[in-house]
Amino acid sequence: MSGIQAVTDPASTPVTATTTGAVPPDTGARTEAAAGVITDARARIDDLDGRIIGLVQERMAVSAVIQRERIGSGGRRVNLSREMQILEHYRGQLGRPGTALAMTLLELCRGRI
Known part of the structure; x- marks a missing residue:
């Protein structure tokens, strides 16, 4: 595996980066090693x-x-008390942005009311 070095991301999951060639411009990285970590992490995302x-x-x-x-x-098509439980659950787990995420999910699943 010449030309490949192991790099560790913040979650301590091994990823690899090439040690030869130019830094890919679309990563925003300034080093080849960082570009490799970013590229691998983006693939995971x-x-x-x-x-x-x-x-x-x-x-x-x-x-x-x-x-x-x-x-x-x-x-009825919608059970508002159940929707409130879902909103609270997402907010409790993810904070205020969780409420927006839950609202989007509810809209996708039942349509606008």
Whole structure:
């Protein structure tokens, strides 16, 4: 593995960086080693984003089942007390930005009310 050196990111997960060639300009890094860490970390973020999107799509499908059953049984499309629980949960776990994230998820899963 000549030309490759191990670099450790803040989470102590080994990543690699090439030790030859120019620093990729799109990373914002000033060294090749930092550019390698950034490139590898971005690949991990892209993977996480793909998984998050898949989970959101799964959540949307489950929410559609709940809405269909609720409406089919004579209930309302939206259960506001349940939505408040979800908003509190996200805010408790992620702080104020968690509320905005939860609102976006709720809107995706039930549409605007």
